[in-house]
Amino acid sequence: MSMVFAPCLTETTAPTTHAQPAWSPYDNNGGTCVAIAGEDYCVIAADTRMSTGFSILIRNYSKIHQITEKSVLASSGFQADIRALQKNLDARHQIYQHQHNKQMSCPAMAQLLSNTLYYKRFFPYYAFNVLGGLDNEGRGCVYSYDAVGSYERSGYSSQGTGMQLIMPVLDNQLKSASPLVLPLQKSTTPLSEFEAVDLVKDTFASAAERDIYTGDAVEIVIINREGVRRELMDLKRD
């Protein structure tokens, strides 16, 4: 009878070429983000260079945004989308605080971020996010995302143009916390806060050598029981 629904195995369809668009709604402003979760702290870092094409736009632009008392969002990608995403999350957090009389926990914010990203599944935020903070027990947590909201909690993560240079180094130095190790260990690194910050500085200095979009300075935010602390370290400006 009719073979309409049977797949035709012999015929191949010629691939259609999509015409080059005259204009793109997106731009990549470059940069790299890293986060490491410890027993009772979380380190979130991002370089401060904002670029477009092969040019530098700003040498001291912060990619890090503190959304709640205990969660900090670092995002690389298209900064206009990222700013809109940050404002969106801020507004949602305000509503949450009015309704629940308390701040959102980091895991809750992680889920909200995922939902917010997926909401724009068919015109995504060009944002590669790393959310870091302390969970309800005070342990460090790091969540990393793709552009449409797929996320995973892990002991450390990096995103952005320098990700490929940094991630293997973190995998090597934070072995036990690696999500690639099976059976899955505890998701926080046994490193001390000081050691973790040092490691972050080293990785950024290395990434800045080879990645043209990473440099100028690295902003490091550390959250622990006492609160939130900021450090700024210069990087190569070339």
Add this chain to the structure above:
Amino acid sequence: MFRNQYDTDVTTWSPAGRLHQVEYAMEAVKQGSAAIGLRSKTYVVLATVNKASSELSAHQKKLFKIDNHIGIAMAGLTADGRVLSRYMRSECINHHFVFESPLPVGRLVVQVADKAQVCTQRSWKRPYGVGLLVAGLDEAGPHLYYNCPSGNYAEYHAFAIGSRSQAAKTYLERKFETFMECTKEELIRHALFAVKESLQEEELSSGNCGVAVVGIDEPFIVLDPKTLQAYIEALDSGKDEMQTMEETGTDDRQSSQVPQEGTGSRGISVGASEDTPTDMET
């Protein structure tokens, strides 16, 4: 107020030129438990009488934070008040999203008033049965407004609404000229004294009243029961208690401008003039 033949619909005028349904809505506010507001050059304080419907239940929430720089106290149908506060919060958040700056109180108050007016001109709606005392800060300083179910609003130095509010208003009328120079603590004391007037026989305690403060550089906060109780205890004992309270650090929210040798509110207001009766009627 008595029934008459022109009060069935809010959209029906009476021959005397009145909308009775709107006036009945304002009655609902007068029946609710009291809410008081007063302001100085740097702070606005809101206080409410919290009446629990029975011994078993908790009391109604009448103080709401709208944004970091705005808060409200309500009297009347608190359910209507909750809905309005949700609207106000939403407006503040949206304004902040678009303009990255706080919504000026005056503008928010007008928006609420316009929303209330709509309900006085639709046959399928009823007026909101709640009066709002809106305390907020803008670039010009602190402000206190009253939003009426009729859709009217006005700015005040000090005001009281709800049942037995006249007693509080009398107190405020006597003392309001001193408010501008008051410190935060003195302002709270005045607010508590005004609440006391509304409570009449009942003893003031953190269980039957609520206080909220907003100030320049201080976001809107509803005082927690412990802090409130400390202020109440300080009322009777005068300034000595206030000093002890600061030393023991029971109140985290004490500002650094508390005068150590400052005179209590009673001291300042002796000899305050009572010439011009202020226009504080609805």
